[in-house]
Amino acid sequence: MRITPDEVRQVATLARLSFSAEELDELTQHFDTILTYVDKLGELQTDSVEPTAHAVAVSAPLRDDVVTNTPSAAQTDALLANAPSRKTYFFRVPKIIE
Amino acid sequence: MSHHALTIHQARQKLRTREVSAVELAQSVLARVRQTDERLHSYLTVCAEEALAQAEAADRMLANGATPPPLCGIPVALKDVILAQGVRSTAGSKILEQFIAPYDATVTQRLKEAGAVIIGKVNCDEFAMGSSNENSAFTPCRNPWDTDRVPGGSSGGSAVSVAADLACAALGTDTGGSIRLPAAFCGIVGLKPTYGRVSRFGVVAYASSLDQVGPCTKDVRDCAILLDVIAGHDPRDSTSVNRPTPSYTAHLERGVSGLRIGIPQEYFIEGMQPEVETAVREAIAHLQSLGAEVVPISLPHTEYAVATYYIIAMAEASSNLARYDGVRYGYRASEVEDLGALYQTTRAQGFGSEVKRRIALGTYVLSAGYYDAYYLKAQKVRTLIRQDFLNAFEACDTIATPVAPTTAFRLGEKLADPLTMYLSDIFTIAVNLAGLPGLSVPCGFDQHGLPIGLQLIGPPFEEEVLLRAGYAYEQDHDWRTRKPPL
Numbered sequence: 230m231r232i233t234p235d236e237v238r239q240v241a242t243l244a245r246l247s248f249s250a251e252e253l254d255e256l257t258q259h260f261d262t263i264l265t266y267v268d269k270l271g272e273l274q275t276d277s278v279e280p281t282a283h284a285v286a287v288s289a290p291l292r293d294d295v296v297t298n299t300p301s302a303a304q305t306d307a308l309l310a311n312a313p314s315r316k317t318y319f320f321r322v323p324k325i326i327e
Numbered sequence: 328m329s330h331h332a333l334t335i336h337q338a339r340q341k342l343r344t345r346e347v348s349a350v351e352l353a354q355s356v357l358a359r360v361r362q363t364d365e366r367l368h369s370y371l372t373v374c375a376e377e378a379l380a381q382a383e384a385a386d387r388m389l390a391n392g393a394t395p396p397p398l399c400g401i402p403v404a405l406k407d408v409i410l411a412q413g414v415r416s417t418a419g420s421k422i423l424e425q426f427i428a429p430y431d432a433t434v435t436q437r438l439k440e441a442g443a444v445i446i447g448k449v450n451c452d453e454f455a456m457g458s459s460n461e462n463s464a465f466t467p468c469r470n471p472w473d474t475d476r477v478p479g480g481s482s483g484g485s486a487v488s489v490a491a492d493l494a495c496a497a498l499g500t501d502t503g504g505s506i507r508l509p510a511a512f513c514g515i516v517g518l519k520p521t522y523g524r525v526s527r528f529g530v531v532a533y534a535s536s537l538d539q540v541g542p543c544t545k546d547v548r549d550c551a552i553l554l555d556v557i558a559g560h561d562p563r564d565s566t567s568v569n570r571p572t573p574s575y576t577a578h579l580e581r582g583v584s585g586l587r588i589g590i591p592q593e594y595f596i597e598g599m600q601p602e603v604e605t606a607v608r609e610a611i612a613h614l615q616s617l618g619a620e621v622v623p624i625s626l627p628h629t630e631y632a633v634a635t636y637y638i639i640a641m642a643e644a645s646s647n648l649a650r651y652d653g654v655r656y657g658y659r660a661s662e663v664e665d666l667g668a669l670y671q672t673t674r675a676q677g678f679g680s681e682v683k684r685r686i687a688l689g690t691y692v693l694s695a696g697y698y699d700a701y702y703l704k705a706q707k708v709r710t711l712i713r714q715d716f717l718n719a720f721e722a723c724d725t726i727a728t729p730v731a732p733t734t735a736f737r738l739g740e741k742l743a744d745p746l747t748m749y750l751s752d753i754f755t756i757a758v759n760l761a762g763l764p765g766l767s768v769p770c771g772f773d774q775h776g777l778p779i780g781l782q783l784i785g786p787p788f789e790e791e792v793l794l795r796a797g798y799a800y801e802q803d804h805d806w807r808t809r810k811p812p813l
Contacts, residue, residue, distance in 0.1 A: 237687065244645060244690040245652070245670040246683055259684055260691070262746050267634040270704050273711065280706030283536050283566065284713055284762025285523045285787065290565055307413075307429035313659035320654050323665050 232260045330355035331492045332810070335401050335549040338495055342389055342400045349385035349400030352495075353378050353444050356402040360446070360493045363813050366474055368466045369487040371407050372415045373447040378402070381444040388442060397556055399442030404494035406485045407448040408455055408531040409540065411435045414445075418531040419453040419463045419481075422651050422658045422677030432529025433561045434498060434540050441556045446494050449484030453679045454648065455500055455533045457481045458508060458751040461742055462681045469738075470512060471811035472777050476735040479509035479751075485543040486513040491811060496553055497543040502534050503636050504730075504755025506541045507767035511730035511780025514769045514806065516550045516797065517543045521787045522762035523568035525554075526561030534643035535566070537636075537759040546807050547768065547798040551575035554790060573791055579798045584618030586796060589723030593629035594754055600733045606771035606779040607729045610800055614727070617799055622723045626715040631708050632757040633749055638692050638705035639760070644682075645689025651677065684745065713761040720786045725796055728754050730767045730780035758784055766793040769806040778806070 234257045241248055248256060300308070305318070314321040330352050333341065341347045357375050364370055385400035405411060408418045410428035412435075417423045431439065438445065452462035460468045460483030468483040470476040471491040478487045482499025486509035489497050499506040501519035510517025518541045525540045532538060542553035555576055560569040588611060595604060615621050653659035653673030660672035678686070692701035719726060731754060741748040758765040763784055770781035781800070783793040801807065 240687050240691045240694065243694065244686050245649075245667075245674050246678075246687060247671045247675045248683075252680075256684060256687065259745055260688065262744075263637065263688060266746055267638055267701065267705075270631055270634050270638075270708050273628075273631065273708055275704060275707040275711070278707040278710050280703055281709040281713060282706060283522070284709075284760065285521070285566070285568060287523065287566055287568065290562070290569075292562070304429065307427070311426055311429070311656035313653060313657070322654055323663060323669055325666050 230257070230261050231264050232257060331359040333495060334545045335398070335495050335552050338401055343395065345389070349382040349389065349444060350379060352400060353382035353402055353446070356446055356494060363491060364493060366469060366813070367471055367487050367491055368468045369449050369484040369491065369493055370404070370447045371417055371419070371450050371465060371484070374414055374445055377414070378444050378446050385442050385444060396440065396442040397552065398438060401443050402446045402495045403438055403443045404446050404449045404485060404488040404497040405435065406451050406482050406497070406499045408451060408500055409435060409498055410529040411445055411448070414448060416448060416531070417465070418455070419451045419465065420678065420682070421464045424658065426657055430529060433526035433563060434557045435529065437557050449488050449497060451484055452481035453682050454531065454644070455481040455502055455505055456644065456681050456685055458504070458748050459736070459741065460484070460509070461738060462679055464679050467738060470735045471813055472514065473735065473775065476737050476777070477512065479512035479735060481505040482543065483509050486510050486515055486517065489513070489515045489543050489545055491813060496545070496549055498540055498557070499543050500530060500538055500540050501759065502537045502640060503759050504752040506543060507730050507755050507765055507780070507782060508752065510543055510767040511778065512735040514778030514809070515543055515545060516547050516769070517541065517767040518550050518554060518790065518793070519758065519765045520554065520558065520790055521764045523566055524764070524788065524790070525557050526564040526567045528561055528563040532647040534640040535647060536643060537640060547794055547801050548576065548579060550766070551579055551794045570788065575791055575794055578791060579795060581795055582617065583614050583796050583799045586619040586725065586792070587622050587723040588614060588619050589622050589624035589719050589726040591624050591626045591629070591719070591726060591728060593626050594728035596732070598732065599729065600773065602773040603729050603731070603733060603779050607727070607781050610770040610781045611727050613803065614796060614800055619796070624719045624722060624726065626719060626757070628708065628711045628715050629757060632712055632760060633753055635705045635708045635712060636752070636756040636760055637749060638701050639709065641685045641689035642693050642702050643689070645686045645693065648682070648686055653677070681745070709760050712757050716757070716761045716763060716784070725792050726784040728782045728784065730754060730782040734773045734775070734777035734779060754782060763787060764790045764793055766797050768797040768800060770800070771806065772809070
């Protein structure tokens with residue numbers, strides 16, 4: 230195996246995910262299959278190749294630093310309506326600081 | 328012919344001559360949805376009331392005598408990753424099951440301005456991750472040609488709604504083949520535009536350097552009509568390209584005389600379903616008989632495309648999906664002690680297994696110690712793949728290939744092994760990596776009556792060439808007149 234369940238568990242923690250022992254075994258198996266497959270990229274010599282992040286080269290467009298999207302009260306309400314828990318204009322979360 | 332079976336251009340004609348009203352057309356489509364969608368599961372949300380109100384507004388515009396906007400009264404479906412204000416938008420995920428879009432995506436806004444009637448939101452793989460639609464957190468959508476088979480993914484609902492006459496046309500998104508594969512499996516026309524041609528504002532992100540919105544339609548002319556409406560620069564999407572948009576309908580009938588069609592040897596591989604190869608070769612021969620010239624070409628890095636794609640797409644997905652944390656919107660796990668547990672439990676419960684797999688793998692390839700070996704390596708190979716296409720387009724104007732090595736497979740057939748599923752996209756994925764436009768056009772049926780798709784790939788921003796070639800082919804064939812047995 231190219232990767233152990235413990236390493237996959239560590240990745241899951243980084244990704245803010247959790248898995249049962251059974252799921253972890255299956256995921257480790259899938260990691261192994263996929264990582265073995267993508268290893269074929271190692272066949273290519275790429276030392277002098279530039280990486281591509283975006284296929285179409287665009288520079289970050291800039292605009293004047295002014296507010297362009299002041300929401301109406303109705304828009305603010307529509308945005309906040311999706312909050313799982315809120316109090317007036319705040320999102321409620323479990324206590325962070327003792 | 329029933330109203331619901333009309334193409335955009337046919338419906339437009341009948342609406343303008345008042346042979347049919349927009350309300351009648353919407354009612355016909357909604358009735359069809361009620362009658363058949365129990366078996367197909369293409370819609371996740373039907374907006375009957377809003378659609379009828381939009382249709383009434385369209386009828387008023389049609390009645391006042393002025394030239395109506397291009398999609399006035401046309402019933403359209405939206406993939407459920409595309410936001411429509413006030414309408415539930417789940418992206419096929421439990422984590423967004425209750426999410427009501429607070430604004431319109433730019434493409435939705437453009438459809439509305441063009442007078443379209445939005446029938447509803449259609450099924451897809453969760454967060455557009457999948458090739459079969461089986462990763463929908465709700466229920467898999469079925470192929471109308473054989474309901475034991477998949478419609479292809481991830482825009483399965485978009486393709487099915489069009490193929491089964493549950494919408495005149497639909498929008499999908501394509502990150503690695505997610506419009507073209509279901510279009511081929513369901514026997515409709517699907518286009519992935521050049522990266523940057525269509526705005527992604529208000530579209531739920533999967534892999535931002537690859538995602539693109541595009542049309543799913545009953546024929547090539549409809550595809551051009553829809554692209555005319557959605558294409559163009561949008562300041563709200565910083566990757567949207569600011570260059571003029573041609574009229575895609577204006578030159579459809581120009582023909583293919585003198586057009587150079589490249590045939591890449593790497594796309595006709597062993598293990599392909601023989602009927603697929605035969606149908607695609609016959610389609611190419613037909614274009615040749617119409618005056619096109621066939622040029623053998625090579626895309627030498629084709630075999631590396633799937634590996635490159637999955638590293639890049641998973642890395643981008645892991646970053647994009649970090650936002651689903653149960654704090655500001657979406658599902659939140661209950662009875663958790665602290666914020667860390669809130670994030671972890673919310674995500675563990677809210678995401679499906681394929682999404683979690685891709686987030687985990689994406690996190691891995693971006694993590695310290697593996698970044699260079701996987702992510703940077705894949706970005707470099709992406710350069711080689713793109714260069715292959717740019718070199719090939721020195722010798723040809725378009726490239727013709729199959730959309731997929733097989734016709735639609737059975738539900739469950741590829742679920743156990745993610746890698747086998749990923750390989751369904753072997754012929755579509757490189758197009759996204761290179762940012763090119765790709766068109767899927769029906770080119771026949773196999774012995775089981777399942778549709779086969781021809782893929783036409785073009786240089787950046789040359790959608791017009793693909794539509795012209797697709798149209799020329801389509802005019803001489805009647806595949807589109809065949810309807811699924813429902």
